[in-house]
Amino acid sequence: MHDAPSTAELVEAVKRFIDDTASPQLTGHAAFHARVASNVLATILRELEQRPGAEADEKDRLIALLGADVDTPLDALNRELCKRIRSGNMDLSTDGLLDHLKTTTIAQLSVDQPRYSGLALALQSRG
Amino acid sequence: MLSQGKSLARPFFPAIVAKMGSNEQISTALEGWAEAKYGTGSKVGGLKRLSGGASQETWAFQVSENGHEMPMILRRAPGGVEAARSSQAIGLAMEATLLTHAAKAGVPVPPVLGVFEDDPQLGQAFVMDRISGETLGRKILRDEEYSYARKILARQCGQALAGIHSIPLENLPELPVSDGITQLEKYESIYRAYDLPRPVFELAISWLKENAPTALPVVLVHGDFRLGNLMVSEKGLASVLDWELAHIGDPREDIAWLCVNSWRFGHADKRVGGFGDLTDLLDAYAAAGGPQMTPRDIDWWEMMGSLKWGIMCMTMYEAFRSGADPSVERAAIGRRVSETEIDLVNLLEGVRNHA
Incomplete structure (x- = not known):
C-alpha cells in the first residue's frame, strides 16, 4: 500500500483545517467542540509516534514482572497484572511493580495530556 | 468539570409533565414574589439563564425597588419539575435548607430569600442573593x-x-x-x-x-x-x-x-x-x-x-x-x-x- 500522504500528514492537514479555517468561523458550543477536536488530533499525532515503542517496552517489562510467556498479548498481560494485584499476590512492596506502573503511566500521559502538572511531578521525582 | 460528572452519575429521566417556565412566565412569577416581599413597586429585570444541565437551572435577575437594585439568583429544577434521581444528589428544598443552616454556622453562603415548593409558574425553586466574585x-x-x-x-x-x-x-x-x-x-x-x-x-x-x-x-x-x-x-x-x-x-x-x-x-x-x-x-x-x-x-x-x-x-x-x-x-x-x-x-x- 502507498503511504503518501502518510497517516500523520493526513491528520495534520485536518488539524490545520480545523484550527485555521473552521474554528475562527464558529462560536459558542461548536467553537468549544472544535477546540476539543483539534486537541484530539494532536493526541493522535503523539500516539502515532509514541505508542508502538511505548507498548513494546511495556510488554517487555510485564513479561519480566509476571514471568509470562513472550507470546502473551499485551491486553492479557495487563489483565493478569490486575488479577495479581487484586488477589493480594502483588502490592506496593513488590519489587519493580510501582516503577513499572510509573513508567507506563508517564508514557500514557505523554500521549494523552503532556502538559498535565502530575506528569511534571512524576518526571521530577524520577530525577 | 465536575458538573459533567455529576450529570452523568445520575440517569436523566425526562420530565413527563409539560415544562413550565418561559422567560416571561418566570419573570411574572418572580415579580409577584418580589411585590409581596419588597413592596408593590418592585420590578424584576435582566432575567438571564446562566447554566443548565439535567439536574438544575440557574438564572440571574435583579429586583429594583425605589431605585434600589438587588441582584439575585434563581435556582430551579429543569422545567420546574424535580426529576427523579437515583443517586446521591439532594433536592432544591434541601439545598435551600442547608444554605440557611450554613449561614447560621458562619459559613459564607448566599442568603436564601425565598423558597418555592410547588409554585404554578416556577415549580421547585429557590431565590438567593447574587454574590459577586470569581469561580473559575x-x-x-x-x-x-x-x-x-x-x-x-x-x-x-x-x-x-x-x-x-x-x-x-x-x-x-x-x-x-x-x-x-x-x-x-x-x-x-x-x-x-x-x-x-x-x-x-x-x-x-x-x-x-x-x-x-x-x-x-x-x-x-x-x-x-x-x-x-x-x-x-x-x-x-x-x-x-x-x-x-x-x-x-x-x-x-x-x-x-x-x-x-x-x-x-x-x-x-x-x-x-x-x-x-x-x-x-x-x-x-x-x-x-x-x-x-x-x-x-x-x-x-x-x-x-x-x-x-x-x-x-x-x-x-x-x-x-x-x-x-x-x-x-x-x-x-x-x-x-x-x-x-x-x-x-x-x-x-x-x-x-x-x-
Whole structure:
C-alpha cells in the first residue's frame, strides 16, 4: 500500500483545517467542540509516534514482572497484572511493580495530556 | 468539570409533565414574589439563564425597588419539575435548607430569600442573593486581582469547613449517608462494570482497602468543596456554592477533595487547591473548633478523591462508548483518566516512602 500522504500528514492537514479555517468561523458550543477536536488530533499525532515503542517496552517489562510467556498479548498481560494485584499476590512492596506502573503511566500521559502538572511531578521525582 | 460528572452519575429521566417556565412566565412569577416581599413597586429585570444541565437551572435577575437594585439568583429544577434521581444528589428544598443552616454556622453562603415548593409558574425553586466574585479556578490562581485572596484562602477554607462540619445533624432533614469504605466499594463496582482493567486503579483500590483509617464521628459533608464551587473575591472566600452532593460522612472527605490535584489547575506545588498549604488550612480548621489533624490524616482521602475522579471520567467516556452521547468531548475525556493515574502513582510513591 502507498503511504503518501502518510497517516500523520493526513491528520495534520485536518488539524490545520480545523484550527485555521473552521474554528475562527464558529462560536459558542461548536467553537468549544472544535477546540476539543483539534486537541484530539494532536493526541493522535503523539500516539502515532509514541505508542508502538511505548507498548513494546511495556510488554517487555510485564513479561519480566509476571514471568509470562513472550507470546502473551499485551491486553492479557495487563489483565493478569490486575488479577495479581487484586488477589493480594502483588502490592506496593513488590519489587519493580510501582516503577513499572510509573513508567507506563508517564508514557500514557505523554500521549494523552503532556502538559498535565502530575506528569511534571512524576518526571521530577524520577530525577 | 465536575458538573459533567455529576450529570452523568445520575440517569436523566425526562420530565413527563409539560415544562413550565418561559422567560416571561418566570419573570411574572418572580415579580409577584418580589411585590409581596419588597413592596408593590418592585420590578424584576435582566432575567438571564446562566447554566443548565439535567439536574438544575440557574438564572440571574435583579429586583429594583425605589431605585434600589438587588441582584439575585434563581435556582430551579429543569422545567420546574424535580426529576427523579437515583443517586446521591439532594433536592432544591434541601439545598435551600442547608444554605440557611450554613449561614447560621458562619459559613459564607448566599442568603436564601425565598423558597418555592410547588409554585404554578416556577415549580421547585429557590431565590438567593447574587454574590459577586470569581469561580473559575484558573483565574483565581493566576490573576493579580486575587493575589491577596490566595494568601488567606486556605485559612478561610479551613474556617468554612469547620463551620459546615459543626452544623448539628439533629437539626437537619434526612440526608444520604456515605463513609469512606462505602464510597470505595461503590466506585470499585462502577469501575469493574466497565471491564477496562487499569493496574494503577487496582493498586490504589487494594492500598485503600488495606489502609482505611478509623472513621471519624460523622458530620455534614459539603461533598464538592473545591475550586469551581467556591466564589472568590479580591478579599478572599465570598461564598461556598453547589451543595447538591451534600451528605453525612467523614470530615476528611471535604478537606481532601479540595487537595485533589485535578482541582489544583496546574499549580501542583500547593496542596490546597493550587493556592495554599494544608497545615494552614488544618490549623484554621482546629482554631475554629474542628478536630486537630495532620497532613498525613488527609492522604487516604486524597487518594480516594483521585480514584473517584478517575472513575467519574471513565463514566463520562462510557457515555460515549455506549452511544448515549457520541460527542468528541465525551470521547476525549476518556484520555484524561490517565491524569488521575499519574496522581495516584505519585501518591502511592509518597505513602510507600513514608512507610
